[in-house]
Amino acid sequence: ETGNHEYTLSSVREALVRQEDTIIFNLIERVKFPINSRTYHQNYASFPAFHGSLVDFVVKNTEAIQAKAGRYQSPEENPFFPENLPPSLMPHYPFSKILHPEAALVNINKSIWKVYFDEMLPLFVASGDDGNYAQTAASDLSLLQAISRRIHYGKFVAEVKFRESPHDYEPLIRARDTEGLMKLLTFASVEEMVKKRVEKKAMVFGQEVSLERDDDDKGNYKVDPSLVSRLYDKWVIPLTKEVEVEYLLRRLD
Numbered sequence: 500e501t502g503n504h505e506y507t508l509s510s511v512r513e514a515l516v517r518q519e520d521t522i523i524f525n526l527i528e529r530v531k532f533p534i535n536s537r538t539y540h541q542n543y544a545s546f547p548a549f550h551g552s553l554v555d556f557v558v559k560n561t562e563a564i565q566a567k568a569g570r571y572q573s574p575e576e577n578p579f580f581p582e583n584l585p586p587s588l589m590p591h592y593p594f595s596k597i598l599h600p601e602a603a604l605v606n607i608n609k610s611i612w613k614v615y616f617d618e619m620l621p622l623f624v625a626s627g628d629d630g631n632y633a634q635t636a637a638s639d640l641s642l643l644q645a646i647s648r649r650i651h652y653g654k655f656v657a658e659v660k661f662r663e664s665p666h667d668y669e670p671l672i673r674a675r676d677t678e679g680l681m682k683l684l685t686f687a688s689v690e691e692m693v694k695k696r697v698e699k700k701a702m703v704f705g706q707e708v709s710l711e712r713d714d715d716d717k718g719n720y721k722v723d724p725s726l727v728s729r730l731y732d733k734w735v736i737p738l739t740k741e742v743e744v745e746y747l748l749r750r751l752d
């Protein structure tokens with residue numbers, strides 16, 4: 500097993516469809532907790548030899564452990580705090596080399612982090628404080644990782660699009676024509692389907708399952724389906740396309 504399955508536009512799109520499930524399940528988990536804003540306060544927690552909030556502490560330390568366990572050997576994974584991560588202690592695994600080596604330089608997690616805490620979270624979670632700060636930080640990290648993996652999968656999308664029509668992409672890349680690249684890689688009808696599908700998935704995955712009654716709970720979803728569609732429309736899709744452009748600009752280096 501080398502992990503070298505075939506990458507085509509339809510196989511990368513299937514991967515994105517599967518990742519929708521992961522994002523929605525992680526959203527459902529995060530919205531169990533209210534905002535719990537002490538998780539994010541710079542001064543509420545004080546850890547020895549560490550400056551930052553509880554979520555910073557949990558994410559940096561978890562990423563360090565996962566780095567040693569080999570997580571970031573996978574070309575699909577991008578850390579939020581790549582500075583000073585320890586090396587993998589695992590034996591080498593021959594992950595697919597389909598991406599251009601410069602792909603490793605494309606990491607927009609700083610923007611994802613900011614948009615997640617400033618805009619996405621306030622949209623989804625209720626106000627309040629139930630004291631479950633560590634659990635809140637852990638579920639933020641799982642959700643952030645799922646969103647980040649989906650957005651950075653744009654590298655694979657861009658690679659297969661480039662391979663399908665290099666003659667259309669090369670002149671735009673050489674001219675550093677960001678707008679032209681954005682236009683060329685955009686499929687408006689696919690984006691519409693994605694937004695409708697995630698809304699429907701949020702209804703299916705987020706409904707109450709009961710043995711006694713059927714239906715009386717209709718409309719009472721664990722995460723608001725229209726917000727999931729909005730999440731994709733405002734951030735997930737645009738940031739995926741930003742990764743596609745960033746990757747393509749480096750594709751001929």
Ligand SMILES: C=C(O[C@@H]1C=C(C(=O)O)C=C[C@H]1O)C(=O)O
Nearest residue numbers: 656684685686689690693736739
């Ligand atoms: C990911 C793709 O590229 C673009 C981004 C999309 C998305 O993020 O869902 C959908 C269509 C394209 O405009 C794709 O073509 O599948």
